[in-house]
Amino acid sequence: MIASTHKQVGFIYLIALAIIALVMGIALHYHYQSTLQVNQQLDKQYQERLAEYHKNNIYYEPQKTIDWLAIRQNAKGYFVTNPDLINEPSQLNANSLRATRYAVSTLQELQGLSAINTQATSEFVLERYQEYQDSNGQLVAGFATQLDQPLGIRPTMDALLTLNALNSLDNPNINLDAVKRFILQHQNADGGFWDPHYPKYQQRSCLKCSSFAMRALGIIQAHTQQQFDSTFQYQFITYIDSLWDKNNQSYAEEQGSVADDSYDIFRAFISLWHLKNATATEQNSFALNHLNIVDIQNTIKQKFVTDAGAYSRKIDSNQASMKATHLLVWMYWRLGLLEQIDQQAIIQYVLSNQSAPGEYGGDIYNTYSATGILNKLQVSTVPLKKPKAPQLADLTYPDFLPYLLYLLASLLLMFYYLNHKKQLENKTIVLESKVNKDKLTGLFNREYLENAYQYHSASGEKLSLILIDVDFFKNINDNFGHLTGDYVLQELAKLIGHNIRKTDVLARWGGEEFAILCPATVSGPAKILAEKLRTLIHDKTFDTIGNITCSFGVSTSHEDDSLESLFWRADKALYQSKKNGRNQVTFMS
Incomplete structure (x- = not known):
């Protein structure tokens, strides 16, 4: 009886010890697993934030581009691509006016004109202004690429765009009515324009020359708050319609030619945009009413989208062009259709062409196009803040300690566990024997x-x-x-x-x-x-x-x-x- 009592007491002590070991094991295990789970969750959240940061940390630095352009301005006001040759006489050439216009337009878009000598640039452009009496005794005026060169529609457009950006169109030395007469004298009976600056077209109307003329006229009309008369509008719209290539579903360079250039899509759009001097909303509606926009969108998607996600200049070329991409993004932006394009792919394409901080594609024009795209797509100019790594809790005991306690408890509880398991299995067998699926x-x-x-x-x-x-x-x-x-x-x-x-x-x-x-x-x-x-x-x-x-x-x-x-x-x-x-x-x- 005494032995049985001692045995019973010993069994109770062993059970009590097993329970204590089990409780301690559970407590330590719970603490270890909870701490580990918290650490893993914190690390997982950090890795997710880090991945999100790398994915979304897309930005550009306008100030870098402003600085890059500012050091390329010659003391006489014009811009050069290579600052090491800024004072070389050869850098002042037929392309200087155009490069200056792109630089000024970029700085205007980035709100960085204060970084350059705007007075010198205005004087550089005004030096290219010329006036003369035509055969009818009327005063006509325009701009040339160089002092010894004849006037042209393209340089006149470049000059007007530059002076408009510099708020210099009110200069008393410029006669805008005379400039307007010069441009209109190059309009043909079909409604289109020709440009002596492009002798290959002779005096034939072409979409390129017409778009330059309409952009120049649009600046003058907006500045003088004038409207084109309905006859002029109708004649020009008829000309644009005559350039539609039904086979390629796009606009051609000349009447009867094959449409194969995405530039011409933009030229048709920008010409119609400037044909009406009104609010942006009214210009938008006007352009959409006269563009074959649905067919144009299909053509762009099928013929001009490259593997890079950007756009090509020539049809089916698959060679991405920064200029072509900028012009089409510009059109989609003005027409309120940006949701129709793959903005993410285009942004990645632009950023992949950044050859130095603030510089894209190695020259002023590509930089102008790239920053124009990033600005119109509202890419951030501020980098995201990189997430901080979390402070993880320390574990002061080995992970196997709870299992040692479990082992001790399990030796004493095995009999109960096996019997309890057997009961559960029997219940499960009874229940599952009635299962129907x-x-x-x-x-x-x-x-x-x-x-x-x-x-x-x-x-x-x-x-x-x-x-x-x-x-x-x-x-x-x-x-x-x-x-x-x-x-x-x-x-x-x-x-x-x-x-x-x-x-x-x-x-x-x-x-x-x-x-x-x-x-x-x-x-x-x-x-x-x-x-x-x-x-x-x-x-x-x-x-x-x-x-x-x-x-x-x-x-x-x-x-x-x-x-x-x-x-x-x-x-x-x-x-x-x-x-x-x-x-x-x-x-x-």
Whole structure:
């Protein structure tokens, strides 16, 4: 008896020691795992923020471009590409006026004109201004690329754009009416313009020359607050329409020629844009009314988009061009159609061509085009702040210590564990022996759910039942076929099954109706689960049919309740959800 008592006491001490070891092991394990989980979560969040930072840290530095251009201004006001040759006489040539216009336009867009000598630049441009009497005795005027060169439409446009950016168009030495007469004297009977600056066209109208003329005239009209008369507008619009190439669905350089140049798309647009002196919104509407914009967009997508995501100049060339990309982005921007283009790919293309801080493509024109794209696409000028690495908690004991304590406890609790496990296995075998599965969804069927209800209700625990019915399921079968209806039921089964507890019993109750038996669940959590499932179903997009909704009925068991009465209340709640407009959860106590 004494030995038995000692043995009993010893067994109690061993059990007590096992419990202490188990509690200590659990506490240490929980602390270790919690700390490790927190550290891992912090590191994961940091890595995600870091990846997001690298992905979204897209910016450019306008000041770098401003500085890059400022050191390229000669003391006489013009700009050169190579600052090491800034004082070389050869750098002042037929391209100087054009390069100066691009530099000034870039600085104006970047709000950096204060970095240069604007007075010297204005004087440089004004030196190229010439006046003369024409054969009718009228005063005409324009600009030349160099002092010893004849006047031209292109240099006149470059000069006017530059002087407009420098707010120098009111200079008393310029007669804008005479300049306007000079440009209009180069308009042909077909409504287009020619330019002595481009002798290859002789005196034939071409879209290039016409766009230069219209941009120059547009500046004058805007500055003097004048409008083109309707006859002039009609004649020019007719000319633009005559350049449409039906085969290539784009605008050609000359009447009857093949349209193969994306520049000409921009030239047609910018000409129409300047044909009406009005607000930007009115100019937008005017241009859209007279452009074949839908066909143009299709042509650009099919013929001018390159593998880099930018645009080519020539049709089907797949050679990205910074200028062509800028001109088309400019057009889309002015027309309010930027959402039609792959902005991210274009930005990446531009930034990949940055050869030095603030410099793109190695020359002034490409830099002008690149900064024009970045500015119009509203690329940030400020880098994102790099996320800081988190401060991780230290772990002061080895990770295997809790397991040693578990081992000690398990030796003493093994008998209880094995017997308890055996009991659970027996219960599981008894329950699973009654299992029947629905062939279509793989879910348990009604009979299984009924058996599960009897099993769980025997313990007296609270049970909740959720009924789910697909809204307008008949329409799915009627409109898309029964195979699609079967697919919807299968996908719903997966979606619901992945978002309930392992202890919950999901069954196909019949047709398009599902049931969820939730053991040990009162009304509050049951309603929350139903609303969660309703939202998940509402937000899911199904192949072929798109989005669907489901109605829900929820009820919780009472004392001395039965499955029939529990189902009756849930079904009545489901009917109320249908009656109230579907896609909702109704609870009935």
